[in-house]
Structure formats: structure tokens, C-alpha cells
Amino acid sequence: MALHKANKIFFGSSLAKNLAIIEQYVGEYADLIIRPLEVNGQAIAALVYFDGMTDKNAVCEFITKPLLLHPEMLPGKGPEEIAAACLYVADWQSADNDQDFMNNIFSGDCGIIFAGFSGALTTDLKGFERRGISEPQTEIVVRGSREGFIENMKTNMSMLRRRIKTPNLCFENMQLGTETNTNLCVVYIRGLADPELVQEVKDRLNSVKIDGILESGYLEQLIEDEPFSPFPTVANSEKPDKVVAKLLEGRVGIMVDGTPFVLTVPTLFVESFQSAEDYYSRPYMVSMVRFLRFFSFLIAVYAPALYIAITGFHIELIPANLMLNMWQAAGSTPLSAGWSVFFYALVYEVVREGGIRLPRPVGAAISIVGGLVIGDMAVQAGLISAPVVIIVAFTAIAMFVVDALTDAATVLRFAFILLSWWLGFWGLLLGTMLLLLHLVSLESFGVAYFAPFAPLMPYQLRDTFVRLPLWLLGRRPDNLTIGSKWRQRQSVPPTTAIDSAEGE
Amino acid sequence: MLAGKNKAMLRIAWLNWLVLFILLLGLGGCGNTDVLDSGDMKDVELVTALAVDKPEGGAQILATVQLLNRDKALDRQYAASYYTLAAMEINLPAAIGELYHYGARQMNFSHTTVLLLGEAAADCDYWLDYALRSSEIRPTVYPIICRQQAGELMAGAAEDISLTYLLNNILEPLGSSRPGAAAITLQNFVEEMMQPGITPALPLVEQNEAGVEFAGFVLYDDAGHVAEVLTADDDAQACAGWLWLQRPKYLRGYTLELDNDVVLQVESASVQKRLQTGADVGKPDLQFRLSLRAQVLNNPQALPDAYLQTLTRQRLHDLAVAALAASRKYNLDFIGLGREVYRQQPELWEEMAEQDYLNLLTVSLEIEADIES
Numbered sequence: 001m002a003l004h005k006a007n008k009i010f011f012g013s014s015l016a017k018n019l020a021i022i023e024q025y026v027g028e029y030a031d032l033i034i035r036p037l038e039v040n041g042q043a044i045a046a047l048v049y050f051d052g053m054t055d056k057n058a059v060c061e062f063i064t065k066p067l068l069l070h071p072e073m074l075p076g077k078g079p080e081e082i083a084a085a086c087l088y089v090a091d092w093q094s095a096d097n098d099q100d101f102m103n104n105i106f107s108g109d110c111g112i113i114f115a116g117f118s119g120a121l122t123t124d125l126k127g128f129e130r131r132g133i134s135e136p137q138t139e140i141v142v143r144g145s146r147e148g149f150i151e152n153m154k155t156n157m158s159m160l161r162r163r164i165k166t167p168n169l170c171f172e173n174m175q176l177g178t179e180t181n182t183n184l185c186v187v188y189i190r191g192l193a194d195p196e197l198v199q200e201v202k203d204r205l206n207s208v209k210i211d212g213i214l215e216s217g218y219l220e221q222l223i224e225d226e227p228f229s230p231f232p233t234v235a236n237s238e239k240p241d242k243v244v245a246k247l248l249e250g251r252v253g254i255m256v257d258g259t260p261f262v263l264t265v266p267t268l269f270v271e272s273f274q275s276a277e278d279y280y281s282r283p284y285m286v287s288m289v290r291f292l293r294f295f296s297f298l299i300a301v302y303a304p305a306l307y308i309a310i311t312g313f314h315i316e317l318i319p320a321n322l323m324l325n326m327w328q329a330a331g332s333t334p335l336s337a338g339w340s341v342f343f344y345a346l347v348y349e350v351v352r353e354g355g356i357r358l359p360r361p362v363g364a365a366i367s368i369v370g371g372l373v374i375g376d377m378a379v380q381a382g383l384i385s386a387p388v389v390i391i392v393a394f395t396a397i398a399m400f401v402v403d404a405l406t407d408a409a410t411v412l413r414f415a416f417i418l419l420s421w422w423l424g425f426w427g428l429l430l431g432t433m434l435l436l437l438h439l440v441s442l443e444s445f446g447v448a449y450f451a452p453f454a455p456l457m458p459y460q461l462r463d464t465f466v467r468l469p470l471w472l473l474g475r476r477p478d479n480l481t482i483g484s485k486w487r488q489r490q491s492v493p494p495t496t497a498i499d500s501a502e503g504e
Numbered sequence: 505m506l507a508g509k510n511k512a513m514l515r516i517a518w519l520n521w522l523v524l525f526i527l528l529l530g531l532g533g534c535g536n537t538d539v540l541d542s543g544d545m546k547d548v549e550l551v552t553a554l555a556v557d558k559p560e561g562g563a564q565i566l567a568t569v570q571l572l573n574r575d576k577a578l579d580r581q582y583a584a585s586y587y588t589l590a591a592m593e594i595n596l597p598a599a600i601g602e603l604y605h606y607g608a609r610q611m612n613f614s615h616t617t618v619l620l621l622g623e624a625a626a627d628c629d630y631w632l633d634y635a636l637r638s639s640e641i642r643p644t645v646y647p648i649i650c651r652q653q654a655g656e657l658m659a660g661a662a663e664d665i666s667l668t669y670l671l672n673n674i675l676e677p678l679g680s681s682r683p684g685a686a687a688i689t690l691q692n693f694v695e696e697m698m699q700p701g702i703t704p705a706l707p708l709v710e711q712n713e714a715g716v717e718f719a720g721f722v723l724y725d726d727a728g729h730v731a732e733v734l735t736a737d738d739d740a741q742a743c744a745g746w747l748w749l750q751r752p753k754y755l756r757g758y759t760l761e762l763d764n765d766v767v768l769q770v771e772s773a774s775v776q777k778r779l780q781t782g783a784d785v786g787k788p789d790l791q792f793r794l795s796l797r798a799q800v801l802n803n804p805q806a807l808p809d810a811y812l813q814t815l816t817r818q819r820l821h822d823l824a825v826a827a828l829a830a831s832r833k834y835n836l837d838f839i840g841l842g843r844e845v846y847r848q849q850p851e852l853w854e855e856m857a858e859q860d861y862l863n864l865l866t867v868s869l870e871i872e873a874d875i876e877s
Binding site: 311312315316320323324325326327328330331333336337338430433434 | 525528544545546547548550572574575577578580612614615617640642
């Protein structure tokens with residue numbers, strides 16, 4: 001497959017030749033429809049569209065009928081004048097070559113080539129099946145919007161436009177993929193996003209040379225800062241309110257046609273622990289949940305390794321009563337703590353992967369079978385001890401509390417298991433040190449990944465382990481935006497506004 | 505050229521990481537085979553008690569370890585849950601090293617609670633160095649001296665109850681996991697050895713028909729040798745006085761017997777010490793203020809609270825005086841008078857240290873007793 005596009009062929013004034021150019025460009029065209037329009041036996045134009053992608057009824061009503069019913073309006077007018085005078089369409093685009101013309105046709109537009117003119121028009125009359133707006137399965141919330149992005153980029157753009165009703169919301173379209181010609185859109189709020197950041201995003205996107213972009217994950221991997229890091233430096237989300245919140249902080253979004261996952265950059269480590277609904281609820285419970293997320297991440301990464309380190313190297317740390325139980329349970333197993341944890345963690349990953357890929361009714365049952373039955377039977381058979389099952393199972397649950405870092409937690413979990421298996425607590429400390437070194441050196445589009453911890457940004461710490469009341473979070477992150485630093489009145493409690501109004 | 509430069513930089517970055525990793529490993533002492541030879545929990549044998557004996561007339565040390573049977577680990581009050589191994593060598597480390605060849609290759613002392621010492625092996629020369637240097641023996645282990653052979657006591661059983669279990673109950677009453685009054689940890693013992701002005705002591709136990717019972721205290725001199733033994737028979741009041749003056753906060757639940765068959769149960773006790781010196785005082789005066797709160801368990805004659813308080817004060821006074829008298833008699837400051845002088849007035853201690861300060865100091869006692877019927 002070619003990484004570079006062929007040269008463009010420009011249309012001429014002959015309708016027949018232009019249609020031949022189209023047919024040559026497309027090749028085998030089982031679903032391409034070329035509908036000639038004739039008046040008094042003379043071809044005046046031809047409609048070009050794909051069956052199943054364009055709304056045929058709309059084509060008939062808004063293009064075919066006006067042109068055929070009012071042929072007297074055609075002479076002496078160019079394509080754009082004809083469109084303005086005759087066609088009942090909302091907008092159109094001009095194209096004077098095969099590639100630009102067919103790119104729009106491939107997207108579901110209807111093209112019109114007029115006889116005697118080298119310019120053609122395409123108009124948006126898409127009629128393909130699309131999924132309705134529904135709650136995203138990967139980001140379920142208790143409170144907040146239940147809308148999620150869908151595969152159609154235009155719909156996604158409208159969802160953002162509905163939420164940010166300002167002329168400063170900018171969409172810049174691009175196309176990537178020499179074969180797929182995937183439409184994508186860079187979105188940002190002018191005046192908040194750093195122009196250098198926007199340019200950096202566009203430059204990185206333009207540097208992507210690939211035959212096809214099937215999902216935003218392709219772009220994520222092709223433009224991220226540290227491809228070898230387990231931590232993502234490009235965030236993604238299916239929720240419009242979450243993306244809007246990030247845009248309002250000065251970030252840049254990347255929407256890709258064909259996927260509901262919208263990318264946002266730059267990304268910080270602490271964002272993985274923040275959820276959109278954290279800001280819709282009162283701060284007390286949210287702070288507790290936020291703290292639980294950090295704790296769960298630590299559990300997910302460290303729990304199995306801690307178990308191996310303590311039982312293999314530092315059993316003096318275990319209280320006597322607990323020690324007797326664990327010691328008795330471990331004695332009947334043939335595998336050491338390290339092998340037991342490693343083996344059962346692998347079993348869990350297999351069961352999890354199987355549960356995802358299998359059909360939904362079967363997948364749930366398999367997960368339950370794998371989790372409960374296999375674990376229980378393994379303990380009864382004496383393969384592993386009960387504490388191992390508990391540790392690994394709890395770790396597995398904790399891993400999904402912080403969804404954005406599930407992959408990183410899985411990789412780190414096994415790395416720490418190996419380190420603690422080898423060197424006990426010393427290995428854990430070594431791994432932690434290396435992990436911290438890595439985190440503080442990571443960057444996302446020029447912004448330190450570990451901010452606001454490193455570099456220390458005291459004001460931003462208000463929204464990390466805990467979430468202070470909303471009226472105390474009025475300042476935009478300094479490292480993300482160039483616009484106004486204050487997004488609301490500075491640290492004024494809600495009742496103050498009423499008091500001052502009554503005083504007046 | 506740019507791609508080549510990036511490759512070179514990447515290579516340097518990886519090399520830096522590798523060098524840092526190796527440096528850290530080296531600095532961490534990973535060449536220490538203890539780290540690499542550590543055993544998994546399923547391979548270790550837990551030692552619950554270590555006994556040290558010096559057979560009569562011999563120069564060798566007999567080390568006996570009490571190990572837990574894995575299958576019966578949760579029934580540790582029963583003698584059948586344990587088995588013992590013994591080895592005799594020229595010193596304690598050699599004897600324990602010999603035990604590793606007897607099948608208990610992965611002995612682990614991290615949960616050893618009792619360090620039982622025979623009377624002949626009570627001198628610190630035979631056991632203290634090993635106990636302190638061992639990376640596994642915790643400083644919270646309880647050294648105890650027993651009249652008989654420590655190994656025999658450890659391997660014995662009162663019917664089917666393990667004697668070591670009964671011993672543990674003396675040290676941590678009723679499985680409370682809190683040290684009792686007579687439970688002196690290795691750490692406490694060593695701290696008292698290092699501090700001036702106090703004679704360190706360890707509890708003494710003996711086996712009789714009832715099982716294992718507290719039998720007194722063994723006092724050590726500065727060189728770590730046994731200096732004197734305060735027995736519960738001959739010096740019962742002195743032993744009790746030592747408990748009240750040295751370890752009052754561990755006396756919770758302790759029963760105090762008074763005259764007229766009155767029995768009190770201690771709920772809390774504390775002691776404060778204050779040193780008074782000066783021309784108007786005369787001899788340096790160390791004041792002990794002992795506070796006690798107790799509940800009446802038995803009062804057959806229904807004596808009033810005020811009278812009970814009087815009885816209590818009298819009783820505690822007698823115990824304290826007995827302890828002081830024994831301290832002066834044996835010239836062993838096991839109450840810690842010198843330590844209080846050292847703590848409160850180090851300059852005065854420098855003057856008194858080489859003198860017979862036990863007789864130079866006057867000791868006054870103030871007792872507050874709060875008795876609830």
C-alpha cells in the first residue's frame with residue numbers, strides 16, 4: 001500500500017471525460033452510482049455518490065428535482081451560481097480534481113459534475129447508518145451527562161459546539177492516511193490554548209505518514225512523547241463534558257472520524273485519577289473517593305509484590321497470629337509465594353481477556369467461572385494458598401478503579417513482582433525509585449507529566465489527592481493555558497454573593 | 505545524520521540507566537548471600553523458643569530450639585504442636601549452626617518469643633552476643649532464666665499443655681499480647697545494662713507441680729555476670745516492691761492481697777520520681793510518688809473504702825521498703841535510684857557514682873490509692 005498519494009488529475013469542461021476520470025480513479029465500483037441528468041436529450045450534469053452512504057431521497061428532493069424541474073436556470077451560470085440559485089442544500093464544497101472530489105464522495109457526500117465546467121461540487125447529504133448517542137460503556141457515571149461521542153465526527157463536533165457557545169472554539173480539519181483518508185479535527189479554544197501547543201499538535205499530526213488511521217489509538221501512539229513508557233501521555237475520552245473541561249483549561253483536542261474516543265493533550269499523571277463527575281458532587285465524598293483511587297492504584301501495583309517481599313524475605317514483619325495462619329496455608333502448596341502470585345496473576349489475565357472477547361452472555365459466565373471456581377479449586381487442590389487468591393483478586397479489582405492507568409498498572413505490577421521476588425523490599429524500593437525517576441522526567445507536549453507534584457504547583461494541589469470546594473479551584477493551571485488565569489471569582493464562598501447583594 | 509544522532513542519544517540514555525541500576529545494586533549490598541538465600545514462607549521452620557544450657561562441669565553450650573509443627577500450628581497451646589531439636593557445641597552460634605544440619609535447614613527466629621536460659625548459662629557471656637547480633641531474633645524477645653535445664657523445661661508438658669505456652673501466659677497474661685510486669689524484653693535488659701545507676705534484672709521461673717511459675721529475679725553486675733538472685737520465697741516482698749517501683753504501668757490486672765483477706769485488682773498504676781537536693785534538704789532525697797487505682801475483688805469484712813486505702817498504702821509502703829532494703833543489703837541498685845540521679849542531676853551523679861550512694865540517698869514514698877468497691 002502506498003504511503004504517498006498519486007498525482008491529482010484536474011477536471012476539464014467535458015462531462016464525459018470527467019466521468020471517465022472518476023471511473024478510472026475509483027476502479028471497481030459496485031456501489032458507486034453515477035446518475036446522469038438530461039434535459040431535452042442533452043446531458044447537463046451527473047450526480048456521483050455511493051449507494052448506502054448518501055441519502056438517496058435527499059438527493060432526489062434537493063438536487064435532482066430542482067435541476068430537472070428548472071433547467072432554464074442553468075444556462076450562463078457556473079456550478080456555484082447554479083447551486084446558490086437552484087439547489088435546496090445547506091452547503092457545498094468546490095472540487096476541481098479527482099482526489100478532492102472523491103475524498104468527499106467517500107465521506108458520503110453527493111457530487112455534482114456540470115457539463116461544460118471544470119469545477120464540480122460536493123454537498124453533504126450523508127445518509128449512512130450511524131449509532132445513536134448513548135452512554136459510553138467505558139466511562140459510566142452516577143451524576144452528569146450520559147451522552148457520549150459516536151463514530152461520526154460531525155456529530156461529535158456539534159456536541160462540543162453545543163457546550164461551548166463561543167466564537168473562540170476552533171475546529172481545524174485535517175486528513176490523514178493515504179488509503180483511508182481519515183478525517184480528523186483539531187479543536188481548541190482560541191485565547192486559552194497556547195498557539196505553540198496547537199502548532200506542535202498540528203506539526204506532529206502532519207508528520208504522521210501511514211496508509212490508514214482506523215482509530216484514535218493509532219494517532220495516540222504515533223504522536224506521543226514517550227512511546228516506551230507504560231504511562232499514556234495522550235489522554236482519551238468518550239465524554240463530551242470531560243473534553244470540554246479539558247479544552248477550558250487550555251488543552252487541545254483531536255477528533256478522529258470513525259471513533260468515539262477523542263484525544264486531548266497535554267496530559268498529566270494526576271488526570272488519570274480525576275473523573276468528570278468529581279466536579280458535579282460535593283467535595284467531601286469526592287475527596288474520599290479521590291483518595292481511594294490513589295490508594296487503589298498503589299494496591300494494584302504494589303500488593304502482590306509486597307506479599308512476595310514479606311513472605312519471602314521479611315516474615316518478621318507479620319504479626320504472630322496472622323503469621324501462623326499464613327504459614328500453615330503456605331506449607332501445603334508446592335509453589336513458592338513468587339511462583340504462586342505470578343501463576344495466578346497470569347491465570348487472571350487470561351480469564352479477563354477471555355471474558356472480554358467472548359460473547360456477552362458467555363463472557364460474564366466465564367469470568368465468574370474463572371474467578372471463583374478456578375481460584376477455589378486451586379486452593380483446594382493445594383496449588384496455591386488462599387492468601388494468594390485474595391491478594392491477586394483484590395489487586396485485579398483495584399486495577400480497574402483507575403481506568404486510565406489499567407495498562408500501566410498491569411505492566412508495573414509484573415515488573416514489581418519480579419523485583420520483589422529477586423530482592424525483597426530492596427527490590428521494591430529500587431523499582432519505586434526508578435518509577436519516580438521516570439515519572440518526573442516524562443513530558444507531554446512540553447508540559448511536565450508529574451505536575452503539580454513535580455514541579456511543585458501548590459495551588460494545583462487543591463485538586464489532586466483531595467478536591468477542595470469548587471469556589472477554591474478558580475485558577476487555571478499555569479502550565480497549560482496562556483489565557484486568563486482566573487475562571488471564576490477568586491476564592492469567594494458562595495454565600496458571600498448573596499450577602500453583598502442584600503447589603504446593596 | 506539527525507536519525508543517527510537520535511540513535512546515539514538513545515543508546516547513551518539506555519547506558520545511563522543500566523549503569524545507574526548496577527551502581528544501585530552494588531551499593532545495596534546485593535552480594536550478601538543472606539539476601540539471595542532467603543527462604544520462602546513454605547520452606548521455613550518457625551522457632552518459637554530458644555533454650556541455652558551449660559551442662560554441669562562442661563565447657564560446651566547446649567542449644568535447644570522449639571519448632572512449631574506446621575499441621576498443628578494453630579493449636580499452639582498443646583504440647584503436640586511442637587517438636588524440639590538440640591545440639592551441643594563450643595558456643596551458642598556453633599550450636600545453632602549445627603542445628604541447621606539436623607533437618608531444620610530454614611529455621612527462622614523472627615517469631616521467637618522466649619529465650620530460655622538455664623541457671624548455669626545465665627551469664628551474658630554465653631548468650632547475649634548471639635541474641636544481639638542475630639538478624640532474626642527480635643529485641644522484643646523475653647529472656648528468662650529457669651532453675652532447671654532450660655531445654656528440659658521447654659520440651660516438657662503440663663499434662664498436654666506446652667510449658668512454653670504457660671510461660672508465655674506469665675509474660676503476656678491471658679494472651680493479651682501486652683507484656684506483663686515480669687516480662688523484660690531483651691531491649692529493656694540491654695538498655696538497663698547500658699544505663700548507669702541501675703542493676704539489670706531478668707525474671708526467674710521454675711517448674712513445679714502446678715506447672716511453670718514465677719520464682720524471682722536474677723540480678724546482673726556491670727560485667728554481665730549473675731550477681732544475686734532474689735527469690736520469690738526469701739525475698740517475696742522485695743520482688744513485689746521491684747515490680748511496683750520499676751514497672752507499675754504493666755501491673756494492670758494484677759491482684760494485690762492485703763490484710764483481712766482483702767484482694768484488690770489493679771486498674772492502673774504509675775510512679776513519678778523527683779530528686780531533691782540542697783542545703784535545706786540535707787542528704788539528697790529521692791521521692792517516689794506512687795499512684796494506684798484499683799477495684800475491690802474481695803472484701804469479706806466489708807471494710808470501708810477509706811480503711812482499704814490505708815491498708816493499701818501500708819502494703820505498698822512495706823513492699824517498697826523491702827525492695828530498698830534488699831537493694832542496700834546486696835548493694836545492687838535494682839530499683840534504679842542511681843539512674844534517677846543520673847537523669848535528673850548528672851553533676852550530682854558524677855560525685856556519687858563511686859560512692860555508696862544507696863546509703864547516701866534518702867528515699868521517701870508518697871502513695872495515692874484510689875479504691876473502688
